[in-house]
Amino acid sequence: LAKTTQPISMDSYEGQEVNITCSHNNIATNDYITWYQQFPSQGPRFIIQGYKTKVTNEVASLFIPADRKSSTLSLPRVSLSDTAVYYCLVGDMDSSYKLIFGSGTRLLVRP
Amino acid sequence: GAGVSQSPSNKVTEKGKDVELRCDPISGHTALYWYRQSLGQGLEFLIYFQGNSAPDKSGLPSDRFSAERTGGSVSTLTIQRTQQEDSAVYLCASSSYRGSGNTIYFGEGSWLTVV
Numbered sequence: 112l113a114k115t116t117q118p119i120s121m122d123s124y125e126g127q128e129v130n131i132t133c134s135h136n137n138i139a140t141n142d143y144i145t146w147y148q149q150f151p152s153q154g155p156r157f158i159i160q161g162y163k164t165k166v167t168n169e170v171a172s173l174f175i176p177a178d179r180k181s182s183t184l185s186l187p188r189v190s191l192s193d194t195a196v197y198y199c200l201v202g203d204m205d206s207s208y209k210l211i212f213g214s215g216t217r218l219l220v221r222p
Numbered sequence: 223g224a225g226v227s228q229s230p231s232n233k234v235t236e237k238g239k240d241v242e243l244r245c246d247p248i249s250g251h252t253a254l255y256w257y258r259q260s261l262g263q264g265l266e267f268l269i270y271f272q273g274n275s276a277p278d279k280s281g282l283p284s285d286r287f288s289a290e291r292t293g294g295s296v297s298t299l300t301i302q303r304t305q306q307e308d309s310a311v312y313l314c315a316s317s318s319y320r321g322s323g324n325t326i327y328f329g330e331g332s333w334l335t336v337v
Contacts (some may be wrong), residue, residue: 145325145326152311152329152333153331154226154311154313154315154328154329154330155313155328156267156328157325157326157328160325179242207304214264215264
């Protein structure tokens with residue numbers, strides 16, 4: 112599994128766009144990039160997954176540059192309820208379940 | 223079901239007692255996983271099932287821990303002779319291999335407190 116590095120914490124205000132970048136220099140050819148969100152006392156919730164370029168769904172966008180050594184989770188117009196820990200994971204289909212989440216990024220959204 | 227379902231949601235047990243935690247994965251998902259998360263810590267992988275077989279049990283912390291899956295669906299994680307250090311949230315997850323990134327969906331967890 113590729114090692115990932117994320118900021119420990121970020122602060123934002125309601126209505127702003129938040130971008131959380133994850134570095135994964137050792138990403139392998141078969142690896143996918145997946146982001147999870149976790150609230151206190153709850154299980155992680157899948158947000159978005161991608162392999163290259165850009166992926167967008169109803170809650171977020173994921174930007175992956177050509178070299179795939181990093182990725183950026185973009186949350187448009189955050190609200191207070193987006194306050195959570197965000198985890199970036201990199202792995203191939205056969206090993207990604209080991210899910211070494213690490214410390215993640217604690218996002219605090221202020222009013 | 224619509225999501226991964228776990229029971230009980232909360233369990234308080236006395237040290238030395240056995241506990242069983244149940245997981246009902248998303249319908250049709252062939253892969254099932256158990257994880258443990260201690261307070262303020264990251265996830266710790268315990269065991270992985272593909273169908274009814276467990277190709278990876280490497281995360282089980284001791285022989286007091288065991289898991290089974292029957293009918294390719296429901297799984298039970300059993301902890302024998304519980305210890306206080308077993309107190310944690312036990313998370314179950316499931317996924318379906320579809321030839322692309324393996325998206326893993328989690329349940330809400332079973333909170334275990336050993337007193």
